[in-house]
Amino acid sequence: MSGAEVTLKNIFKSWNEISALNDISLDVPAGKFTALLGPSGCGKSTALRIVSGLEEPTSGQVFIGGNDVTHIPPAARDIAMVFQSYALFPHLTVAENIVFGLRVRGLVRKERDEKLKATAQLLGLSELLDRKPSQLSGGQQQRVALGRAIVADKSIFLMDEPLSNLDAKLRAEMREEIRALQDRLGVTMLYVTHDQVEAVTMADQVVLMNHGRVEQVASPRVMYEMPATLFAAKFIGTPPMVTFSPQLLSHSLTPSLLKKSQNLTFGIRPESLTLNDSGLINGTVGNVEYLGADALIECKVGDEFLLCRAPGRTQLTEGTPINLAFNVKDLHVFNTASGQRTDNMLPEIEMALSSQNASSELAS
Amino acid sequence: MRNSAKHQWIYAWLLLSPAMIFLITFTHYPAVQTVISSFFSTGRGRRKSVFIGWDNYATLLLDEVFWKVLVNNFWYAIWTIPLSIIFSLAMALWVNDKLRGRGFLRMAYFTPTVLPLIAVANIWLFFYTPGFGLIDQIRGLFGFAEQNWMGSPDTALYSMIAVAIWKEAGFFMIFYLAALQTIPPSLREAASIEGASKFYYFRRVIFPLLMPTTLFVSINAVINSFRLVDHIFVMTEGGPNNSSSLLLFYIYEVAFDYWDTAYAATLTVVMLAILTTVAIGQFFFLDKKVHYK
Ligand SMILES: Nc1ncnc2c1ncn2[C@@H]1O[C@H](COP(=O)(O)OP(=O)(O)OP(=O)(O)O)[C@@H](O)[C@H]1O
Ligand SMILES: [Mg+2]
Numbered sequence: 001m002s003g004a005e006v007t008l009k010n011i012f013k014s015w016n017e018i019s020a021l022n023d024i025s026l027d028v029p030a031g032k033f034t035a036l037l038g039p040s041g042c043g044k045s046t047a048l049r050i051v052s053g054l055e056e057p058t059s060g061q062v063f064i065g066g067n068d069v070t071h072i073p074p075a076a077r078d079i080a081m082v083f084q085s086y087a088l089f090p091h092l093t094v095a096e097n098i099v100f101g102l103r104v105r106g107l108v109r110k111e112r113d114e115k116l117k118a119t120a121q122l123l124g125l126s127e128l129l130d131r132k133p134s135q136l137s138g139g140q141q142q143r144v145a146l147g148r149a150i151v152a153d154k155s156i157f158l159m160d161e162p163l164s165n166l167d168a169k170l171r172a173e174m175r176e177e178i179r180a181l182q183d184r185l186g187v188t189m190l191y192v193t194h195d196q197v198e199a200v201t202m203a204d205q206v207v208l209m210n211h212g213r214v215e216q217v218a219s220p221r222v223m224y225e226m227p228a229t230l231f232a233a234k235f236i237g238t239p240p241m242v243t244f245s246p247q248l249l250s251h252s253l254t255p256s257l258l259k260k261s262q263n264l265t266f267g268i269r270p271e272s273l274t275l276n277d278s279g280l281i282n283g284t285v286g287n288v289e290y291l292g293a294d295a296l297i298e299c300k301v302g303d304e305f306l307l308c309r310a311p312g313r314t315q316l317t318e319g320t321p322i323n324l325a326f327n328v329k330d331l332h333v334f335n336t337a338s339g340q341r342t343d344n345m346l347p348e349i350e351m352a353l354s355s356q357n358a359s360s361e362l363a364s
Numbered sequence: 365m366r367n368s369a370k371h372q373w374i375y376a377w378l379l380l381s382p383a384m385i386f387l388i389t390f391t392h393y394p395a396v397q398t399v400i401s402s403f404f405s406t407g408r409g410r411r412k413s414v415f416i417g418w419d420n421y422a423t424l425l426l427d428e429v430f431w432k433v434l435v436n437n438f439w440y441a442i443w444t445i446p447l448s449i450i451f452s453l454a455m456a457l458w459v460n461d462k463l464r465g466r467g468f469l470r471m472a473y474f475t476p477t478v479l480p481l482i483a484v485a486n487i488w489l490f491f492y493t494p495g496f497g498l499i500d501q502i503r504g505l506f507g508f509a510e511q512n513w514m515g516s517p518d519t520a521l522y523s524m525i526a527v528a529i530w531k532e533a534g535f536f537m538i539f540y541l542a543a544l545q546t547i548p549p550s551l552r553e554a555a556s557i558e559g560a561s562k563f564y565y566f567r568r569v570i571f572p573l574l575m576p577t578t579l580f581v582s583i584n585a586v587i588n589s590f591r592l593v594d595h596i597f598v599m600t601e602g603g604p605n606n607s608s609s610l611l612l613f614y615i616y617e618v619a620f621d622y623w624d625t626a627y628a629a630t631l632t633v634v635m636l637a638i639l640t641t642v643a644i645g646q647f648f649f650l651d652k653k654v655h656y657k
Contacts (some may be wrong), residue, residue, distance in 0.1 A: 085548060087551055100568075101558030101559075101560075104558050150556075152558070
């Protein structure tokens with residue numbers, strides 16, 4: 001079994017007045033793990049349901065393995081799906097739940113039993129086959145739902161927030177398990193989540209959505225290091241990227257450059273901000289959030305707040321003046337109005353700041 | 365300590381007593397009295413009621429009318445129970461689907477239940493009237509002859525059965541509808557992704573999940589098949605020649621037309637015995653097949 005690719009082409013979806021998807025085009029590469037990420041209500045589930053065929057797009061096309069399947073029923077699409085609520089049949093045993101689809105397709109008993117055995121073994125469900133779903137823990141129910149998907153031998157797996165009903169520890173375990181499973185089966189995975197940690201840790205490719213549109217499609221690393229929009233910068237990372245107006249660096253930038261940067265927003269990751277007496281940003285300590293290994297320090301500059309990561313043993317207290325330094329290479333520049341990344345101003349800004357840095361280093 | 369415990373007892377009895385007095389005077393006492401009466405003769409004028417042992421039961425075995433109404437009741441049950449359940453389930457499935465104006469449909473189906481059976485009987489009286497009743501008018505369009513639905517011994521019982529089904533199905537539909545609404549739509553979606561047809565999904569998922577409701581509804585249907593006789597008073601009065609008389613209707617006749625109260629008590633005991641046996645049997649038979657959440 002190996003995956004097939006999924007392609008969405010100019011998908012629109014609306015219910016009467018409510019528009020859920022607005023011109024979504026998307027490539028889900030074969031055999032890879034793709035996460036659909038975005039805030040609540042952005043249309044992730046709708047997109048997934050359109051791929052599954054449970055929902056028809058208002059316009060646009062869906063391709064699976066190169067074939068147009070826009071008007072083909074779910075069962076003929078070569079997909080398996082795991083629902084957020086698991087959708088297990090409460091009156092059937094674990095075994096019956098897993099082989100439900102095989103029975104529908106009229107597989108003979110011997111084959112059914114073989115597949116059931118293999119799947120149960122793979123998921124560690126062999127002891128539980130005679131139980132009803134209500135007699136299982138959340139994690140076990142989750143596995144049964146996975147089992148139902150695996151046993152179907154489909155080449156595309158669709159999952160809609162499959163881990164959101166589990167506690168934090170189990171969620172971390174299942175994350176690894178699902179990822180390992182996808183690797184092992186080689187299926188194409190389309191995985192919906194609103195949890196960026198989940199998306200970043202599991203996926204080969206992250207599709208970030210917002211308000212029914214695709215914001216960015218990239219690998220987790222690229223999405224983190226080169227967010228294409230302000231929204232992406234703010235959505236990925238805990239804590240998210242710190243953004244501030246160029247005004248904050250007014251004493252380091254030439255007036256003409258400052259003028260040109262008027263409609264820009266700067267961004268920087270909290271871990272790229274370091275406490276340094278010769279730093280360019282001068283402020284006072286606000287809130288200090290202790291996280292164990294490190295602490296998040298809120299730095300108040302004018303009426304803006306920046307977050308920076310410091311070692312957990314830091315003794316800083318509120319009101320202390322501090323200076324923050326950063327490597328100019330870590331600066332991100334966005335157009336404030338459109339939210340788009342604008343790299344063309346970057347060299348000029350870098351130049352101005354690095355000369356400033358150099359002179360301040362000389363002075364000290 | 366002892367004093368306050370005693371007080372609590374008194375308090376408890378005081379709280380219980382109103383309900384208990386009503387229950388005992390109107391339910392338990394008459395029930396026991398009925399059983400006792402069935403072993404006595406009916407007192408008339410100067411003749412006192414005396415203990416006669418199983419005599420009333422012996423009479424009953426030889427009573428042709430009793431056997432006739434029992435057979436009638438049997439057919440009445442055989443038709444009304446399954447048909448009202450099937451219709452109610454079908455209506456509930458239909459109304460539960462996403463369809464236009466389903467609020468109106470639900471109300472329409474439920475109306476027969478809200479109406480008193482006496483009113484329902486009057487409506488049907490019009491349907492059945494020979495010649496210009498609704499049914500005969502429609503039949504007339506196709507050139508069929510007039511038919512006296514309630515006046516002919518062959519059709520009287522079945523006319524009553526139709527009314528009962530019409531009355532009951534809407535009521536049972538409400539229970540099925542409530543149960544259907546508790547089934548999450550994701551089950552339907554999971555089944556459709558596996559390629560299950562609508563019918564397969566009904567057979568393997570919906571129907572089993574509705575079993576507790578079916579059990580409840582069927583016990584009610586059994587009880588109603590003995591209890592729902594109001595329309596017979598209005599429409600046929602058991603006739604012609606007892607062809608549409610049912611057990612409860614016969615009991616009423618014996619008790620309040622012939623004033624043979626002891627014999628009526630005997631009939632009542634028999635009816636209760638039948639009902640209890642059927643309900644218990646049903647419960648044990650079906651309970652094994654029911655999945656409770
Ligand atoms: N059946 C429907 N009828 C009308 N509007 C709908 C329907 N389903 C979804 N919507 C709307 O479409 C938008 C996108 O919904 P969707 O369920 O795809 O969001 P989501 O990204 O999955 O959110 P969440 O993370 O909360 O699950 C929402 O504004 C929602 O209200
Ligand atoms: Mg969703």
